[in-house]
């Protein structure tokens with residue numbers, strides 16, 4: 451049995467695991483609001499590109515199909531559009547801006563939860579599995595690089 455199979459995967463657990471993942475790699479400095487939003491936008495665009503090429507393979511004209519998922523990510527991006535650099539914690543944002551951000555983040559999350567449900571995918575387990583794959587793809591760097599040259 452792999453880690454996570456026997457436990458309920460909560461948002462809190464995923465948050466902790468992603469926090470550890472970033473900390474262990476000294477990636478906290480890369481995980482700014484702007485960088486994470488751009489990573490999400492790129493992921494959405496890439497998924498849409500792959501989905502459209504699948505449609506084409508099936509003989510469906512992708513131009514007749516609605517954009518899928520990208521719309522919600524677009525609404526999320528609009529909140530950040532003219533803000534310039536945004537500090538972690540959003541200390542200088544108005545309360546209503548933070549509430550609005552929470553709503554748009556929730557739209558992305560809730561569509562993912564619903565989509566995975568109707569597709570029969572256990573999203574919690576899939577996310578834990580992906581975090582494990584990410585850790586293999588991006589190993590923790592050796593703190594003493596010279597020791598690598600002498601195995």
Ligand SMILES: Nc1ccn([C@H]2C[C@H](O)[C@@H](COP(=O)(O)OP(=O)(O)OP(=O)(O)O)O2)c(=O)n1
Pocket residue numbers: 477480580584587
């Ligand atoms: N600076 C980074 C880079 C990656 N990740 C994590 C979050 C995502 O779950 C995953 C994304 O990694 P990739 O950008 O390498 O994307 P994929 O794993 O999907 O690879 P590909 O896009 O080639 O399918 O790794 C992260 O937290 N911070």
